[in-house]
Amino acid sequence: MCAKQITDVEYLTADPPTGLPFSKAVRVGNMLYLSGQLGTDPSLKVIPGGIAAETRQAMENIRVVLERHGSSLDHVVKCTVMMADMSEWPAMNAVYITFFPHHLPARSALGANGLALGARVKIGNCHQK
DSSP: OOOOOOOOEEEEOOSSOOOOSSOSEEEETTEEEEOOEESBOTTSOBOSSHHHHHHHHHHHHHHHHHHHTTOOGGGEEEEEEEESOGGGHHHHHHHHGGGOSSOOOEEEEEEOSOOGGGOSEEEEEEEEO
């Protein structure tokens, strides 16, 4: 069996550019792979209010990237969640599930020893079908 070579790759950057060394998303065929999102405001400052507020903002940031590239949270099939403190799981999860009223994507979650900008949560690798 011969694997199909994928040549339809598009690297999608932020508008305006952030100067950070990664693409906000990469489209490969009909899949959209998002970089991890923190609960930051447009100036890249972590919003105050703890894990629930950061989770809400991270999910809103994901929504913006998806919609900017013609998709929505309704098409997410996989998420990866990284948390600075796994004891905050219930509070993160309570907010996270409100963003998926019609389906729950496959999800991986792990504890991380430090996230960028001192964030409590980072959500990414969300793929759309």
